[in-house]
Amino acid sequence: MNFQLTRNAFGRLVLTTAEGAVHEGVVPVRAFALTAPEEDIALVSAEGKELVWLPTLEGLPEATRALIREELARREFMPEIRRIVAVSSFATPSTWTVDTDRGPTTLVLKSEDDIRRLKGPGSLLIADSQGIHYLIRDRRALDAASQKLLKRFL
Amino acid sequence: MSASSTLPQPPATAEVVATLDIDLDERLNFTSDRIVLTPREIRHGERAWPLSTKLSLTHHDHAGVGTLELSDGERLLAAWRYTLGRNPAALKFEREFNRWKECLTSGKPPAEPAETKCPICQAPIPPDEEECPNCARELHTPPSTWVLLRLWRFAVPYKGMLFAGFLLTLAATAATLVPPYLTMPLMDDVLIPYQNGQPIDWAKVAWLLGGLLGAALLAWALGWARTYILALVSERIGADLRTTTYEHLLKLSLEYFGGKRTGDLMARIGSETDRINVFLSLHLLDFATDVLMIAMTAVILFSIHPWLALITLLPLPIIAWLIHIVRDKLRTGFEQIDRVWAEVTSVLADTIPGIRVVKAFAQEAREAQRFREANRHNLEVNDRLNRVWSLFAPTVGLLTEVGVLVVWVFGIWLIAKDTITVGVLTAFLAYISRFYTRLDSMSRIVSVTQKAAAGAKRIFDILDHVSSVPEPKTPAPLPPVKGGIEIDDVHFRYGNRAILRGVSLTIRPGEMIGLVGHSGSGKSTLVNLICRFYDVSEGAIRVEGVDLRNVPVAEWRRHIGLVLQEPFLFFGTIAENIAYGKPNATREEIVAAARAAHAHEFILKQPFGYDSLVGERGQSLSGGERQRISIARALLIDPKILILDEATSAVDTETEFEIQQALNNLIRGRTTIAIAHRLSTLRRADRLVVMDRGQIVEIGHHDELMEKQGHYWRLYMAQSKQLDAPPPLGAEEEAA
Numbered sequence A: 001m002n003f004q005l006t007r008n009a010f011g012r013l014v015l016t017t018a019e020g021a022v023h024e025g026v027v028p029v030r031a032f033a034l035t036a037p038e039e040d041i042a043l044v045s046a047e048g049k050e051l052v053w054l055p056t057l058e059g060l061p062e063a064t065r066a067l068i069r070e071e072l073a074r075r076e077f078m079p080e081i082r083r084i085v086a087v088s089s090f091a092t093p094s095t096w097t098v099d100t101d102r103g104p105t106t107l108v109l110k111s112e113d114d115i116r117r118l119k120g121p122g123s124l125l126i127a128d129s130q131g132i133h134y135l136i137r138d139r140r141a142l143d144a145a146s147q148k149l150l151k152r153f154l
Numbered sequence B: 001m002s003a004s005s006t007l008p009q010p011p012a013t014a015e016v017v018a019t020l021d022i023d024l025d026e027r028l029n030f031t032s033d034r035i036v037l038t039p040r041e042i043r044h045g046e047r048a049w050p051l052s053t054k055l056s057l058t059h060h061d062h063a064g065v066g067t068l069e070l071s072d073g074e075r076l077l078a079a080w081r082y083t084l085g086r087n088p089a090a091l092k093f094e095r096e097f098n099r100w101k102e103c104l105t106s107g108k109p110p111a112e113p114a115e116t117k118c119p120i121c122q123a124p125i126p127p128d129e130e131e132c133p134n135c136a137r138e139l140h141t142p143p144s145t146w147v148l149l150r151l152w153r154f155a156v157p158y159k160g161m162l163f164a165g166f167l168l169t170l171a172a173t174a175a176t177l178v179p180p181y182l183t184m185p186l187m188d189d190v191l192i193p194y195q196n197g198q199p200i201d202w203a204k205v206a207w208l209l210g211g212l213l214g215a216a217l218l219a220w221a222l223g224w225a226r227t228y229i230l231a232l233v234s235e236r237i238g239a240d241l242r243t244t245t246y247e248h249l250l251k252l253s254l255e256y257f258g259g260k261r262t263g264d265l266m267a268r269i270g271s272e273t274d275r276i277n278v279f280l281s282l283h284l285l286d287f288a289t290d291v292l293m294i295a296m297t298a299v300i301l302f303s304i305h306p307w308l309a310l311i312t313l314l315p316l317p318i319i320a321w322l323i324h325i326v327r328d329k330l331r332t333g334f335e336q337i338d339r340v341w342a343e344v345t346s347v348l349a350d351t352i353p354g355i356r357v358v359k360a361f362a363q364e365a366r367e368a369q370r371f372r373e374a375n376r377h378n379l380e381v382n383d384r385l386n387r388v389w390s391l392f393a394p395t396v397g398l399l400t401e402v403g404v405l406v407v408w409v410f411g412i413w414l415i416a417k418d419t420i421t422v423g424v425l426t427a428f429l430a431y432i433s434r435f436y437t438r439l440d441s442m443s444r445i446v447s448v449t450q451k452a453a454a455g456a457k458r459i460f461d462i463l464d465h466v467s468s469v470p471e472p473k474t475p476a477p478l479p480p481v482k483g484g485i486e487i488d489d490v491h492f493r494y495g496n497r498a499i500l501r502g503v504s505l506t507i508r509p510g511e512m513i514g515l516v517g518h519s520g521s522g523k524s525t526l527v528n529l530i531c532r533f534y535d536v537s538e539g540a541i542r543v544e545g546v547d548l549r550n551v552p553v554a555e556w557r558r559h560i561g562l563v564l565q566e567p568f569l570f571f572g573t574i575a576e577n578i579a580y581g582k583p584n585a586t587r588e589e590i591v592a593a594a595r596a597a598h599a600h601e602f603i604l605k606q607p608f609g610y611d612s613l614v615g616e617r618g619q620s621l622s623g624g625e626r627q628r629i630s631i632a633r634a635l636l637i638d639p640k641i642l643i644l645d646e647a648t649s650a651v652d653t654e655t656e657f658e659i660q661q662a663l664n665n666l667i668r669g670r671t672t673i674a675i676a677h678r679l680s681t682l683r684r685a686d687r688l689v690v691m692d693r694g695q696i697v698e699i700g701h702h703d704e705l706m707e708k709q710g711h712y713w714r715l716y717m718a719q720s721k722q723l724d725a726p727p728p729l730g731a732e733e734e735a736a
């Protein structure tokens, strides 16, 4: 490993390269956020330049890995829908009440086109009116009631 | 500094100046919490931070999550997170914080905040709300499910004809019910007495048969008139629906088109309006006739013999119940089919324009597979639906057969008991055979209604969509445009991605601005905002002192000549394309504009000169030729403001130089905003504006900026190096 990662008093990540260059406000970015989230992670400077490319997090010191994971968790927001409790209507815009891995919430689906099919079998990405993306990892794994509601929009 | 305040807690209630309801916690789980600002401190639950000049609040957002950070110049004190829906509240919180912080230094009570206006409809927002109550509500109300009734709006202009059609339907139906009625006396008064030995009363027979013929002829004439009138009306309603939808679609913002697929929109406007049309002209009409027929038949039957009538009508409720069961299944099914169908068209609309890429990469098989896949999906959905549907129709058939049987049984029994005559039974059987065939066709209405309803819903989806660059409710008249543009602290985001962050620039009338910066720095986006293809997220763009959102969109755009980065030509002749913005331009004007854009000579090389066809999207022209035509198009409308977004990127250096020469004459007296990567193009600019990641980083003349050795200098050096010798791979990045 030829860089060092720390967190400063402002909560920003600071990267020091082997040559001694210091970059403040570094952010980790997943290159394939949906298809391979755990691999190919880039550390990007505040100006948007790639500093480090990590094909995998394996082999990094525990502290660095923890920092990266922490920062990713703090920046990423893609709640995973576990259950669709209710939908206000089958016509869009429709307000959905859902349970996610981040707790219960409501989202507004502006149109059916905001539901995007992902590569994996049955996995969907739903963009709500505020631009938040909700993930359904496998819609066939949802409970029957949720599936029935969801089907009306597919 | 300790988190909890040592000051005595100020009386909370009246002193709260701003609150922010946050809906995410540290780990981005959904919660609900609140932070409060008072003139003395910021409070969050138990924790409090007294206001001081050292404190500062900053906000930023990423991937739909906003963060508000409180720091004291040395370290981070707290960070709060919220979904972007709370952004207006967060901004207000920050504003209030800064306002109160300021009065710590000045010692004066804070100035009253300026009245805030809704960025969408420009109505003032009440001080205790963050979002415009009108606009926030609009977004979240779904259209009613009774969509078909909403078609009434399109029927209103044809009320008179519709009413006439209804009367004709009534009369025609009544006429068809006469013949079975006449069979009764024919049986009882003529045929049966004859069998019992009485002679046939020929006069009566002639009278009755004449009645039969007359009724048939009348029904034919009335039916013809009715069908003709109603078909006429429904065709017009269909056409109105189609044009209204298309007109509305054209008014929608680029944002809407960005999220839609061409094939889908084409399917909606083309085939779905047609389906509604067929529904109205054929099925709805049939249905109305059927209902009338059944009602009238029922009345007649009851008047002849109530008990037999009751038995006859027995299957009716059962069929109604069946319809009720399958209806829901069918509707969702048909909606699905529509969407799948749109998917199929979308594949086509995607592939055919891109056929060169498909062939270049030899991906025909893959595209065929994609189409097959979409079709398979289509089949699947259809199969599922047909399973329900195929069972439904035979069931109705079976019920009617059984119904007829029951009437026979009951009728014979009644005749045996001498309660009714043979004539009555014959009439009944004649009636119910009609009655049941109608019932059968009536049950079919379920499927077509649901199909039409699904189509109508998708059309109203378009019609209900409010443009995100709405026409102002009370448009301010656009003062005579001199060409000055004032861009005031403009922020903009696509979805949840912030693209422009606080851009301010005042462009003087007649000035030439060169906009430079890395690819993706937001140059085209700024131009899009000036043209009002999108509305700013925050801040304002003003012309002659009027906010762009307050002036009629089309009127403003008439003053802009725009040459896009990707030139688009319509199917038609070169002359038509050049005159697109001014269809009544004379030939002299067209040629003058083409000359100015240095398009004249290559146009003369085309087989029919200015009358040559350019092919779809201008396929038959080279990239540079297309660009020059679009420059001519922009010049022809003689705009006050000329915007050239990479207008000459695809022509060779010499031609570019020539275009430049020509443009120089034309630029005089016009405000010009030119974007170019080839920096040499912009040397004549009065001011160069350098953008970097959504912000303006440098403004000045070429020489000044070169002296500064900043962003512009680096860009420029990178290019001149490139000219001298091709740089090694990766050198570009270095220069960046």
Ligand SMILES: Nc1ncnc2c1ncn2[C@@H]1O[C@H](COP(=O)(O)OP(=O)(O)OP(=O)(O)O)[C@@H](O)[C@H]1O
Pocket: B258, B494, B499, B517, B518, B519, B520, B521, B522, B523, B524, B525, B526, B565
């Ligand atoms: N319709 C869109 N939806 C989402 N993001 C967009 C859209 N259009 C542009 N962007 C993003 O906005 C940023 C700025 O784009 P813009 O077109 O303004 O760049 P530019 O400065 O004109 O670049 P170039 O010199 O390459 O033309 C880019 O990062 C781009 O990805």
Ligand SMILES: [Mg+2]
Pocket: B523, B524, B525, B565, B645
């Ligand atoms: Mg651009």
